[in-house]
Amino acid sequence: MASNKPAPAPETPFQSDFFGEEVAERAWEEWNPTEDSVRPVRGRHRVMKQRGGLARSSTVLGVGVIAAVGAGGMASAQDKPPVSISLPDLPDSIADKLPDAKSLPGVGSFMSDDSDAQSGNVNASPLTTMTLAADDGADADAETGVGGAGEALRARILQQAEQQQADADAEAKSAAEKAAAEKAAAEATQQQTAAEAKAEAAKRKAEEAAKAKAEEERLANLAKSFALPTSAYTITSTFGEAGSMWSSGYHTGLDFAAPTGTPVKAVHGGTVKSAGWSGSYGYRTVLELDDGTEVWYCHQSSMSVSAGQKVTTGETIGRVGATGNVTGPHLHLEVHTPGGSGIDPMAWLQGKGLTV
Structure with a gap:
């Protein structure tokens, strides 16, 4: 105390x-x-x-x-x-x-x-404590108000950003789907074009095969009605060869070298137009077919038919010889169109299904 x-x-x-x-x-x-x-x-x-x-x-x-x-x-x-x-x-x-x-x-x-x-x-509460409490409440209210506004603004910005991102994602997805659809369409078109081209090629191939088969059948049928002019032969000169030994400057027919006396046959059925001597051709027989084509058999040693006579395919009409302007026994065969122009006898015979 x-x-x-x-x-x-x-x-x-x-x-x-x-x-x-x-x-x-x-x-x-x-x-x-x-x-x-x-x-x-x-x-x-x-x-x-x-x-x-x-x-x-x-x-x-x-x-x-x-x-x-x-x-x-x-x-x-x-x-x-x-x-x-x-x-x-x-x-x-x-x-x-x-x-x-x-x-x-x-x-x-x-x-x-x-x-x-x-x-x-x-009332034992200190003044300063009460004041501080009141101040703290005001500050809290102010902070709550400011914080609430800030949170609302922040939430709004985030919502806008999310919406923009969602729109961008949707646009990118739409663009990707569109590109995928266009790519799929292009691939489908390409596949369809390739399939059509393949089908067209197969169709052409089938048509060509069918045509070739038809031609083969036709030639087979022609071959039945056509025959080679002689047998046991050797091709010594072809159509169009150039040389001084021919008066025209080039060879106008196809030469089948064979021994003298080898049979000469009609390549197809027709009518004998002429048969006799013909200068540098020697003994010559002219056979006219039904389509007007003429087949000349030259340098024969003998003839067995006469003009106006009908012959059939493979019928003997003469013999191989060496008459006329020759260097040895052979059959000189020429083919003339109905207009009179000479053509390659080998190609003509092959066109009839014959193998020369």
Whole structure:
């Protein structure tokens, strides 16, 4: 418990209080107040009972609150341990002149009537704490408002970005599907074209095969009705060869070299147009076919038919010889069209299905 030592006595019998009034000098002695010895202050200056080490005096309470607020708030003061303060009672003349504690700024809320003090209904929340709580609530509200607007904007931007991405994906997918469809169509067209070309080629091939077969059949039938002019022969000169031994400057027929006396046959059925001597051709027989084609048999050693006679395919009409302008026994065969032009006898015979 703290004690107050008496101050040294002044030389004057009176001393002034802090209001400037002279009061009689009191003899000061050591005072140790207790709860029973402390006389409650009467009058209108009543304060709460001491709780947690706080002084009852309204003056001390007001000064303490003002000091705490000026120093930065009650929050920092709450962290410090309570300090016991003991002051002597003031005279009634001085106490009556003190200002009402409830009228002090920031102190009135701490004051109460006896009923409140007795019931313990005291608002013990520090001013600074309440202020901070209110400030925190306002900041939270402001932060919530700002944060909510920011989140809404952010969600909106993300939604737009997602929509744009979805549109881009849909467009890319559509383009890919379109490209795939076009590619499939192109491949189908190409396959169809290839199939058509293959079918056309197969058709042409089949047609050609059919035509070749028909031609083969025709030649086979012709071969049955045509025959080679002689047998056991050797081809010594062909149509169109150039040389001085021929009066025209080139060979006009096909030479079958064979021994003298080898039979000469009619290549096809027809009518003997002429049979006799013909200068450089020697003995010559001209056989006219039904289509007007003439076949000349030259250099024969003998003839067995006469003009106007009908002959059939393969019938003997003479013998191989060496008459006329020759160098050895052979059959000189010429073929003339109905107009009189000479043609290649080998090609003509092959065209009739004969192998020369």
